[in-house]
Amino acid sequence: MLVDNEVCERVLGEALKRGGEFAEIFVEDRRATSARYDEGRVEELTSGRDRGAGIRVIVGESTGFAHTADLSEAGLLEAAKGAATAVGRGAAATKSVGRLVEQRASNRSSSTNKATLPETIDKGAKIALLQRADAAAREVSGAIQSVSVSYADSRRKIQIANSDGLSTGDDRVRTRFMVQCVASGDTGMQTGMEAPGRGMGFEFFNDFEVESIARTAAERSVSLLSAVPAPSGQMAVVLKRGAGGVLFHEACGHGLEADLVQRDASVFKDRIGTQVASELVTVIDDGTFAREWGTYDIDDEGQAAQRNVLIENGVLTDYMWDLVRARKSGRASSGNGRRETYRHLPMVRMTNTFLPAGDTDPDAIIRDTQYGIYCVQLGGGQVDTATGDFVFGVTEGYLIENGEITRPIRAAQLVGNGPQTMTLVDAVGNDFETWTGTCGKSGQGVPVSSGQPTLRVARMTVGGTAS
Amino acid sequence: MSAIQTSQPVLLELCEQIASSAHPGEEIEAYASRSRETDIDVFDGAIASLTVAGSSGVGIRVIQDYRQGFAWAGSLDPDVIADALNEARDNAKFAEPDEFNGLVDRETANAHDRPELSLWDDRLDAVELDAKIAYALDLDRRVRGADPRIRNVESTSYGDGLVESALVSSNGISATNRRTIASASSVAIAGTTDDTQTGYGFSVGRTFEALNSDEILAMAVERSTRLLGAQQPNGRRIAVLFDPMVTASFLGVLSAAFNGESMLKGRSLFIDRLGEAIAAPAVHLVDDPTDQRSLGASPYDGEGVSCRANTLIADGIMQGFLHNSYTARRAGTATTGSAVRGGYRSTPGVGVRSLRLTPGLQSPLELAQPFAEVLYIQAVHGLHSGTNPISGDFSVGAEGIMIRDGAYQEPVRELTIASTVPKMLFAVTGIGNDTTYLPGGTVGVSLLIEEMMMSGS
Incomplete structure (x- = not known):
């Protein structure tokens, strides 16, 4: 426990002194290490430590928030007073804090119980991984001009107590390994990147071989050297398993976040129970997905992570909720309240968002495509949830001509409109893979994953330079 | 009214203590910052959230036997700082020696005069919270009622910050800085549920009094309503006119190619292009952190070296790369005062602070005048x-308005524009007279590029 329950009770009492209806203290102690290997040498090792608490008070529709790096009782009381003053207008306390009852016997979560904690591993062992990856990438081709490898781990202990009597905590460990290569040839330079991450400790490297990550990145950069300009205009788009989960993250995921829906900033407002996608499309956001990058036991408001079906066979079934918005609507949170650090307010966020496997052979999907592009890696995307217009970038793609994958294409952006694109999914494969990313919203970045089988969108607008 | 507080002496003393603990043969650099922030988010005529908070932290760099280690902590507690110093020392042991590692000396730091900049406004510290709340609520109400086509306001925000920092090294560097910033913005939602567009309006300055709510209002209304009815256009090659905010984003992509570290590592588009034409003659590009109107202005860089204006392209000719002291030593040249830090959490890298195109004399519509048809780009996604600053590929989602016959015509959406960064630089036919200072390291101005591929239906 980072802060004693008795101290939390007094801090919450202070937070409620100006008419607050709900108060919460979120305490965090995060340690992170990273190492970067570039130009064949260890360039930098970094260690970081962040420790503090955020306190919020809700009065009516308004939230007052203050945070502090000072975890002494005096420091916390001062922050509580700041949060209360921010929204309370001199009113007396109308609500008292009940006795906090800890809801978890141990503050080690299921993920850290299984993990080889990064702090138990010698820094030299982490560096050895970087060297192995660098060597493997360089062996791929003489065209590899530069290799940059990095390792990052973090361990984040959190504690949450609120005026409803909740007292809980989580202990999360994450590990990520990144390789970026630059290949050089007659047509200029091309880059290739591969960067898997999981909610795991050092045992991550039992599941992932660093040489394999490095070769994927290196081969990607080399293959792009012979890339032709991407086509432009509307055409069929086949997304390889794992590559296209970000499509659903952007095309519908953000629009299903209850805070945006309540702000009239979603094209999916008032559409529950209606057909919003092709019948082949089921979209699930699952915070319990085993040891994935976006997985946790409890969210940052202390609510249990859940598997939430958002779209089932094309019909919109539910939005994602955090505690505050769920309370207002008289329902339970879906366990999607997340915050980047104790310095940020929680809001509705995705976890691991995916489309489950269908029953079509992925090769048959390609054979069945006359002309289009095959996306093997996407570089992220962006959406305006109010209009539904979204984009995502293809960082490794190929032309499909007469049912065959032919030439690699240079990087290009794809654009679409969420509700329209979702209805145009016309083939879903029987394979599946996930993709690791960081999702940004209102200035906060949180770890997420997305996943899908190989699938086809009948037409999207591809933004290449070829006529 | 709160008394005007300053943390600089405290931060300086803290950094001095850390730096003075250097053992013989060891170099230590300490950077500490403290900020106080207010953030107000308004929705539906009421405060949705109000944050009043302070943050502080320290970043410690240790160099021993040419090996560098780094550690940071989001706290100024003595025990946490002591841990961070130990970690930085330990990390240095695992790094490999690099003869170019080292901290700058005072002579290098002061080779250029330190610009006198006024980046702090005492008035911001004295503004009552109630005045800030009233401002945000009033702005939200006015945007909501500004035009019958405005259906809702996604959010209205006010934010300000008072940031103070100190940098001390065992090599004799000692510097402090402080700056204030205030900003307000609103996102309007226009149209019906069948035809929705959003528009962003903002204002930013060094103090509360500098904010102009009329401008925010006009911008949010104009940018949301003028796109109503937008359709996907047919794809074709077309001249494009970048809005100042789009140009600022483009310069952000371009800036990576002038980074001395990218050049040394073989990741710049402009390796071996010094003295050659890399852009149309109209292009004059300079990174000028000494322009105090720019929000990225700074008297010294992330290593304590005086900032100065660095010309990168003159009349289309490549003039040089940006360097910090490390990349300069490796390249056999002098630092350009371009070390940047991402706060206390990172070591000084290389970057731009105020990258700008020298403005021309024409308005946006005058720039478009020579062309039968121009696509004005309001925003890119x-x-x-x-975009990839290494390969040069540039392909983005966009929305905007067609310009024909000297006037804005029909709005367009769900399109992409694509080219490559080198081709775009040579295709510049004009730069506008509408320099716009924005948050971030680049400055906005209208930019006309005579051909890009527009992809649509």
């Missing part, structure tokens, strides 16, 4: 996923 997916910059991080569709």
